[in-house]
Every structure is written in structure tokens, then in C-alpha cells.
Amino acid sequence: AQSVSQHNHHVILSEAASLELGCNYSYGGTVNLFWYVQYPGQHLQLLLKYFSGDPLVKGIKGFEAEFIKSKFSFNLRKPSVQWSDTAEYFCALGGYQKVTFGTGTKLQVIP
Amino acid sequence: NAGVTQTPKFQVLKTGQSMTLQCAQDMNHEYMSWYRQDPGMGLRLIHYSVGAGITDQGEVPNGYNVSRSTTEDFPLRLLSAAPSQTSVYFCASSYQGMNEQYFGPGTRLTVT
Numbered sequence: 001a002q003s004v005s006q007h008n009h010h011v012i013l014s015e016a017a018s019l020e021l022g023c024n025y026s027y028g029g030t031v032n033l034f035w036y037v038q039y040p041g042q043h044l045q046l047l048l049k050y051f052s053g054d055p056l057v058k059g060i061k062g063f064e065a066e067f068i069k070s071k072f073s074f075n076l077r078k079p080s081v082q083w084s085d086t087a088e089y090f091c092a093l094g095g096y097q098k099v100t101f102g103t104g105t106k107l108q109v110i111p
Numbered sequence: 112n113a114g115v116t117q118t119p120k121f122q123v124l125k126t127g128q129s130m131t132l133q134c135a136q137d138m139n140h141e142y143m144s145w146y147r148q149d150p151g152m153g154l155r156l157i158h159y160s161v162g163a164g165i166t167d168q169g170e171v172p173n174g175y176n177v178s179r180s181t182t183e184d185f186p187l188r189l190l191s192a193a194p195s196q197t198s199v200y201f202c203a204s205s206y207q208g209m210n211e212q213y214f215g216p217g218t219r220l221t222v223t
Binding site: 006009032034042043044045046049090092094095096097098099100101102103104 | 146152154208216
């Protein structure tokens with residue numbers, strides 16, 4: 001079985017604050033890991049992905065994530081958030097024949 | 112490329128009615144899937160298909176049927192709608208099941 005846990009359900013930050021969203025996964029095989037973003041009223045879009053190689057991956061809009069195999073984690077980071085980053089963020093795990101999503105973290109950025 | 116398209120965008124059903132949510136992709140992806148999104152529960156996989164003629168159940172398949180007669184289309188059928196099926200439904204496609212998913216715009220379904 002494969003599963004994804006996102007422990008922060010709702011995060012509120014001021015503009016220019018740093019962001020770190022936690023993601024832990026459970027899966028016994030080779031994993032592909034993803035972060036998706038969903039802006040209000042829209043569908044999910046890919047922020048970044050990790051398949052193999054450098055465990056620090058960079059995505060769009062200044063986001064990055066670090067894969068730590070020993071901790072089964074894939075946390076999302078951004079040094080300085082903007083109001084336009086207000087959205088819901090989903091961590092996802094690609095395992096055998098399917099992608100499993102976490103429950104999501106709603107980020108609210110206050111101007 | 113239109114990507115992944117879904118129709119309708121909104122639908123209201125009465126309990127017991129049936130309907131089909133349409134999904135199509137023009138990227139020649141072998142893998143297609145249906146998710147439902149509910150507040151606080153993320154996206155849950157309903158059914159998926161690894162290619163034409165092959166479908167399988169996901170996490171929450173009860174009350175839904177799918178078929179995959181072509182690579183492009185993957186319709187989701189609600190057999191007898193229930194209020195518990197009120198949700199936002201997303202169709203997605205990818206080259207393989209474990210790869211990046213491309214999502215459609217979603218269908219907001221309300222069952223009264």
C-alpha cells in the first residue's frame with residue numbers, strides 16, 4: 001500500500017515569510033514524488049517533481065523541495081512567499097500504477 | 112493541444128438519477144484516472160485505466176463505473192446518484208500511472 005501524509009492543514013503567513021510544508025510518504029518500492037498547487041477555482045497544476053538524482057529539486061515560481069529518503073519525506077519550501085501563492089498544495093506519490101495524494105495544505109498569505 | 116477536457120462543468124442531480132461525466136485527452140496518454148475532491152480529504156482515486164480496454168478500481172470505486180474503449184476517452188458513470196457523491200470530480204491522464212498527472216478543469220456535482 002502507498003500513502004501520503006501532510007500534517008499542516010492550514011498555514012497562514014505574511015508576505016515575505018519563509019514557507020515549509022511537510023510531506024511524508026509510505027511505500028516500499030521506487031517512488032516518484034510530486035507537489036501540485038491548486039489556485040482557487042482551478043484544477044491542479046504541477047509545481048515540481050522528483051524521480052531520481054539530485055534530492056533537491058527546483059520547480060516553478062521559486063518553489064523547491066528536498067527528498068530525504070531516510071525520513072520518507074519530501075518537504076516543500078519557498079524562501080519568501082507572495083500573496084499570489086495563496087492556494088492549496090498537495091503532495092503526491094507515484095507508485096505502482098497510480099498516484100496517491102495527500103489531504104492538502106491550504107496556504108493563506110496575508111499582504 | 113486541448114489537453115484534458117471534461118464535461119459538464121456543473122451538474123445537479125436528484126437522488127437515484129444516473130449520469131455520465133465525460134473526459135477526453137489529446138496527448139496520446141495511455142494512463143487515465145478519475146479522482147474526487149472533498150474538503151479535508153484531498154484527492155481520492157475512483158477508477159483508473161492503464162490503456163484501452165483495461166480498467167481497475169481505485170480507493171473509492173463504489174457507485175461508479177468506467178470503461179475505456181479508446182485511448183482518448185474515459186467516461187465515468189454514476190449508476191444511482193446519492194448525496195454522498197456530491198463532490199468535485201477531476202479526470203487526469205499521464206504517460207504512465209506513476210508519472211506526472213495532467214488534470215482536467217473538473218466537474219462540480221451536487222446530488223440533492
